[in-house]
Amino acid sequence: MYIIKDTEIKGYGVFTSKSFDKGETVLVGKIIEELESNHSHASQVAIDRFVFHNDIVRMVNHSCEPNCGIRVNESGAHDFIAIKNIDIDEEITFDYAMRNYSVEHFDHQCNCSSKECRGKITGWKDLPQNKKDEYVSWVAPYLIEIDSLQLQD
């Protein structure tokens, strides 16, 4: 179903072996390990819960202009859903800010090479408001919860 390829600038990436229409599920997430705290490959699935997803989901690279967003599935894991039409042999990407409130493990420059690149991989808390508005239906729900809690302060 998927092809792992060396992207040269970002290490390995996950590429499609078929096309997807907007709204289709591209990858199904499965939680394989609970973690004590945040980690560079951890997924944050609640305000204080960090997990590892299955390998294929873990290998998906960040983009500041991604083709996938996140939806929580019945098991509580994150599926990747196409937020635009995706061609065959296209790299599957999502924005790490859709999943993690803060990203502190990536000091280096972002290599996504999209037109909208923010220059650095950031978490949800550092996203500009227009990006939050664009992503709002495609992010881990706890991120929206944190924002609404802070509005009440």
Ligand SMILES: [Zn+2]
């Ligand atoms: Zn970028």
